[in-house]
Amino acid sequence: MASVTLEHVKKIYDNNVVAVHDFNLEIKDKEFVVFVGPSGCGKSTTLRMIAGLEDISEGVLRIGDRVVNDVEPKDRDIAMVFQNYALYPHITVYENMAFSLRLRRMDNEEVHKRVVQAADILGITEYLGRKPKQLSGGQRQRVAIGRAIVRNPAVFLMDEPLSNLDAKLRNQMRAEIILLRKRVDTTFVYVTHDQTEAMTLGDRIVVMKDGYIQQVGTPQQVFDTPTNLFVAGFIGSPQMNFLKARLEKGANGYQVNVLGVQLPLNAEQNAALTERGVLSQDITLGVRPEHTSVLFEKTAGAIECEINVNEMMGSELHLHLSSQNGDRIIVRLPTVDLSAEQRSRLAYGNKMYITFPAKVMHLFDPKTEKNLIFG
Ligand SMILES: Nc1ncnc2c1ncn2[C@@H]1O[C@H](COP(=O)(O)OP(=O)(O)OP(=O)(O)O)[C@@H](O)[C@H]1O
Numbered sequence: 001m002a003s004v005t006l007e008h009v010k011k012i013y014d015n016n017v018v019a020v021h022d023f024n025l026e027i028k029d030k031e032f033v034v035f036v037g038p039s040g041c042g043k044s045t046t047l048r049m050i051a052g053l054e055d056i057s058e059g060v061l062r063i064g065d066r067v068v069n070d071v072e073p074k075d076r077d078i079a080m081v082f083q084n085y086a087l088y089p090h091i092t093v094y095e096n097m098a099f100s101l102r103l104r105r106m107d108n109e110e111v112h113k114r115v116v117q118a119a120d121i122l123g124i125t126e127y128l129g130r131k132p133k134q135l136s137g138g139q140r141q142r143v144a145i146g147r148a149i150v151r152n153p154a155v156f157l158m159d160e161p162l163s164n165l166d167a168k169l170r171n172q173m174r175a176e177i178i179l180l181r182k183r184v185d186t187t188f189v190y191v192t193h194d195q196t197e198a199m200t201l202g203d204r205i206v207v208m209k210d211g212y213i214q215q216v217g218t219p220q221q222v223f224d225t226p227t228n229l230f231v232a233g234f235i236g237s238p239q240m241n242f243l244k245a246r247l248e249k250g251a252n253g254y255q256v257n258v259l260g261v262q263l264p265l266n267a268e269q270n271a272a273l274t275e276r277g278v279l280s281q282d283i284t285l286g287v288r289p290e291h292t293s294v295l296f297e298k299t300a301g302a303i304e305c306e307i308n309v310n311e312m313m314g315s316e317l318h319l320h321l322s323s324q325n326g327d328r329i330i331v332r333l334p335t336v337d338l339s340a341e342q343r344s345r346l347a348y349g350n351k352m353y354i355t356f357p358a359k360v361m362h363l364f365d366p367k368t369e370k371n372l373i374f375g
């Protein structure tokens with residue numbers, strides 16, 4: 001059993017900074033959970049409390065069925081991988097990986113077996129005789145992970161393990177962590193500020209801000225049904241567009257009035273808003289750049305915009321538009337189906353028309369910032 005349960009966990013540092021407020025989460029055995037959020041939101045603090053590297057100010061932490069608030073890190077059956085690798089520079093890769101096992105007085109044969117096996121999983125067998133400074137950044141990171149694997153921990157903790165690597169290597173290592181996870185079948189808690197990493201790695205992700213959990217869910221849930229404006233803006237790239245709009249409840253259901261057009265909502269949205277008793281009100285309308293329909297011709301019900309910037313990304317274009325009242329909207333437009341004539345019309349200063357299908361519209365209360373349907 002290696003579930004990890006946090007109940008009302010709180011961290012107050014000596015200087016009275018409350019880094020984590022009332023953190024509640026049950027991480028299941030063999031689950032891969034990612035803590036994600038901007039700098040300073042309390043990700044590392046929470047992870048370090050799980051590791052036993054920080055005291056827990058209030059609340060209960062369990063690993064499996066055991067309350068571990070006062071258990072020493074070495075007795076928690078966890079292994080942690082840090083951002084800066086923290087390898088011992090003067091000993092070989094082999095000895096770095098063997099270090100913690102030797103401390104536990106494991107016999108040589110078992111140490112050898114585990115180091116060789118971990119090196120094989122990570123593809124670093126040929127470097128076992130080298131010292132850390134004779135390795136590239138990605139290779140060092142593999143050694144740091146190897147050092148954790150050999151311990152066969154019940155829970156793997158990783159704090160931004162890829163952030164010291166360049167973009168290409170980071171993508172490659174991200175894929176390797178997905179493979180590693182399949183081979184090392186254990187519980188993972190992974191910290192990152194990078195939403196792409198969170199989305200691609202996590203079975204579930206925990207979005208944090210200012211020491212509070214904002215939302216817990218699968219990547220798809222968090223992407224499709226963000227509970228508030230913060231989560232909506234944090235997950236997804238480029239960021240979701242936010243527009244001032246008004247929700248109107250009429251005889252035929254709800255509609256959104258935005259930038260001079262009226263857009264109907266669908267049956268599901270109508271049912272949810274009715275059930276919640278939502279009345280006509282001002283809203284913040286959220287629409288993702290990739291969910292915006294782009295039209296080249298003036299069309300009834302479409303919003304007229306002007307092209308400010310056209311970023312060519314290869315397989316798609318990022319168009320930065322401004323509406324007639326100055327709202328800025330980014331849209332992603334796949335290039336594959338664009339004709340030469342259409343491309344020529346995407347120049348700076350030209351007019352474009354956009355519209356939002358009902359299912360891609362996210363409705364937020366501008367005051368509480370909560371999602372009117374899922375918040
Ligand atoms: N030892 C400490 N003493 C006092 N305050 C601290 C200490 N460590 C962290 N903090 C504060 O606690 C808050 C959370 O810090 P934490 O390191 O957990 O953030 P983080 O989400 O990991 O950020 P980052 O993405 O920058 O690593 C921050 O406001 C930070 O300044």
Ligand SMILES: [Mg+2]
Binds near residue numbers: 043044045
């Ligand atoms: Mg951190």
